[in-house]
Amino acid sequence: MLSRPIIGMGAVASTGRGVGTLFENLCRGVTGHAELRGFDRTRFRAQHAYEVDDRPVAGEDVPARATALLVDAIAQAAADAGLGEDLSGIPVLIGTGLRELRSLELWWREGTDLDDTGLHFGTALRERFNADVTHTFSNACSASLYALALGSDLLAEEGDHAPDTVIVAGVDVLTESMYGLLERVHPTPPDRVRPFDRDRTGVLMGDGAAAVVLRRETGGGRTHALLRSVAVNCDAFHVTAPSPEGIAKAMRTAYDMAGVKPKDIDLVMLHGTGTLLNDEAEATAMADALGDAASGPLMTAIKSMTGHTSGASGLMGLVMGVTALAEGRVPPTVGLERPVEEAAEFRFVTGGAASASMNVAQLNAFGFGGINAVAIVEAAP
Amino acid sequence: MSVVISGVSVLIPGADSAKALAAGPEPGAGPVEPAALVGRKGLRYKDRATQLGYCLTSAALADAGLLGEDGTVSGGDVGVVVSSNYGNLDTVVRALDTLREGTVSATSPMDLPNASSNVIASSAAIRYGLRGPNLMVCNGATSGLDAVNWATTMITAGRVDRVLVVGVEPDNDVVRRLLGGRHAVDGGAAVVLEDAGAARARGVRVRAVLGRYVRAAGVGTVLERLAASGAPAPAWWHLPDTAPEVIGADLLPGVERTALPEHSGRASGALGVLQCATAVGLFDEYGEGPVFAVCGTDADDASAGLVLLEPPAPEAL
Incomplete structure (x- = not known):
């Protein structure tokens, strides 16, 4: 049975930088919700997002912010794992929804520099870490958990070329086009992200990056948690609307691969985007996959504080979920007051952080096109 | 355990088969016409890369003997890995121009799926019923070979027996500006990768x-x-x-x-x-x-x- 030690972690989001700081802030219910920092607000009906406040001059956007967040998260995770700064030969897998498309937008409209080697992250990671086995996957909002699945497949390979260590990361920042088009499909402009609440108005984007270092074998050094499985599939149903059947299938496959039963799940880090369709589809699938155990695990949706960090969000959930297992605390879902009917049985963490002794966590991430990814992690022995 | 190619398709100006590609594409040929290859139905609102992806998918699945009479795949999951760096750049800048020159209300909601770079891979899955792992690789110059390797990796790991791999790049004004005036190939190729045992079991010819x-x-x-x-x-x-x-x-x-x-x-x-x-x-x-x-x-x-x-x-x- 698959059991890969997670030996390094890093994260940055609107709510904080560094895994410990971010986790403490989320447990206190701190959100990154703020007025749009880098776009001309007069173009939009929605006015808010969850951005990392890192622009050199307030209100003026700059290229390569996604790259900067990614480099930060990877450097944190590599240092945590004791890998040093030279990552040549180590596979680095990056899941992203929007790669450097914000740099494309600024190049197109403001004339900042870009060529076709600047759309993916390999060029910058080669410069910064001497990394040469880099892979950018643009897999919408399940990208970083899809990357995690591929990372675990690499560690299962046999032979002299098989790696001992793999880095998996996720990153995204707002793009003007995606922010606008997402707003366009909401009947009323979303004001904040309230996952699973009956009165939610929709999704708003957030900036963020997360990274983990995985090892083939246990032994030596600290282990944060064990990766037990990552299941991936595709609904093949609709370009934006999710399918509860496809999602539930991914969950069951993840349980089977990890050798766990629904009653073994102690914590679920929900995808929970606050989108009208998605939350109900996720709740329906979750209830279906858990069956009699639907009231068992604690559940939370951190997008209520980080916003929707798109391709980064799955791994963000994993890094926070692993920390929750280790700390015995779960951050709340801020703004969740009256859950949707489909989620009536769930034990949501609301108000403040919850304390619990937990061993197994489930991480959900679903993306446009019906691409689903579900991971299972177990607390370190 | 080995992985084999059991189907192939090619569509670039001047070459519409593996044989023609190996012989060298003819210069001066006209663009690939998706509507003539897969029909007009379902092409509206799809960007050029997605349309080209449909054509390559359909032809490669047919070549591998996987396409049923209803035009979709039945019996067993097929995964999809698509490689493209320029795929949806045109949608992104068009939506941006509309926003900047008007407001968000002037944009088309039909552009939302196309603003996500994985639209080629997910659209092919939806049209042809491909329910296996679905992956979009945007990894620069090496992207196409990387995509083939990720398909091999998923087959070797036992996730799926068959994966369609598509490499496609559209040509348009945005791409030409990014390339300093050079044009893109405006087409691509697809291969069906298959576990050797699975290919042998159904008696398909290994290429x-x-x-x-x-x-x-x-x-x-x-x-x-x-x-x-x-x-x-x-x-x-x-x-x-x-x-x-x-x-x-x-x-x-x-x-x-x-x-x-x-x-x-x-x-x-x-x-x-x-x-x-x-x-x-x-x-x-x-x-x-x-x-x-x-x-x-x-x-x-x-x-x-x-x-x-x-x-x-x-x-x-």
Whole structure:
């Protein structure tokens, strides 16, 4: 049975930088919700997002912010794992929804520099870490958990070329086009992200990056948690609307691969985007996959504080979920007051952080096109 | 355990088959016309890369004998891996221009799925019923060979028995501006990768066998690692996208070199898959390999190399 030690972690989001700081802030219910920092607000009906406040001059956007967040998260995770700064030969897998498309937008409209080697992250990671086995996957909002699945497949390979260590990361920042088009499909402009609440108005984007270092074998050094499985599939149903059947299938496959039963799940880090369709589809699938155990695990949706960090969000959930297992605390879902009917049985963490002794966590991430990814992690022995 | 190619499709101006591609695309040919290949139905609101992806998907699945009479795949999950770097750049800048010159209300909600770079992969899955893992690789110059390797990795890991791999790049004004005036290939190729045992079980003809893949800094390093892995000496070397004289004569001396011609334009994320299709065309024509395919030059963040072996005699598989 698959059991890969997670030996390094890093994260940055609107709510904080560094895994410990971010986790403490989320447990206190701190959100990154703020007025749009880098776009001309007069173009939009929605006015808010969850951005990392890192622009050199307030209100003026700059290229390569996604790259900067990614480099930060990877450097944190590599240092945590004791890998040093030279990552040549180590596979680095990056899941992203929007790669450097914000740099494309600024190049197109403001004339900042870009060529076709600047759309993916390999060029910058080669410069910064001497990394040469880099892979950018643009897999919408399940990208970083899809990357995690591929990372675990690499560690299962046999032979002299098989790696001992793999880095998996996720990153995204707002793009003007995606922010606008997402707003366009909401009947009323979303004001904040309230996952699973009956009165939610929709999704708003957030900036963020997360990274983990995985090892083939246990032994030596600290282990944060064990990766037990990552299941991936595709609904093949609709370009934006999710399918509860496809999602539930991914969950069951993840349980089977990890050798766990629904009653073994102690914590679920929900995808929970606050989108009208998605939350109900996720709740329906979750209830279906858990069956009699639907009231068992604690559940939370951190997008209520980080916003929707798109391709980064799955791994963000994993890094926070692993920390929750280790700390015995779960951050709340801020703004969740009256859950949707489909989620009536769930034990949501609301108000403040919850304390619990937990061993197994489930991480959900679903993306446009019906691409689903579900991971299972177990607390370190 | 080995992974084989059991189906192939090619669509670029001047070449519509692996054989034509291996012989060299004709110059001066007109653009690929998706509506003429897969019909008009369902093409509205889809960007050019997605439309080209439909054509390549349909033809490769049919070539592999996987497409049912209703035009979709039934019986067992098929995964999808698509490689494209320029896929949805046109949608992104068009939506941005609309926003900047009006407000958000002027944008089209039909653009929302196309603003996500994985739209080519998910759209192909939806149209043809492909429910396996669905992956979009946007990894620069090496992207096409990387995509082939990720499909191999997922098959080897036991996630799925068959994966469709598509490499496609559209040509448009945004892409040309990004490339400093050069045009993109405006087409691509697809291959169906299959677990050798699964291919044998359904009696499909094997077109090529996949060998070692390497990604590393520099063409020379990639060739050294392929040689060190015990790969047999190549009969052909498919070069990365650059002027042929840039690749030193000291590398693989005496090996026949082949490349996509300058007039085909920048193949970028489609190149690696076009190279695999070329190898199939060479094996079909000459029956002799291996082919070494290399993407990415020393000027890129890295190079990738893949060994493609000629299909074994039927009784040996």
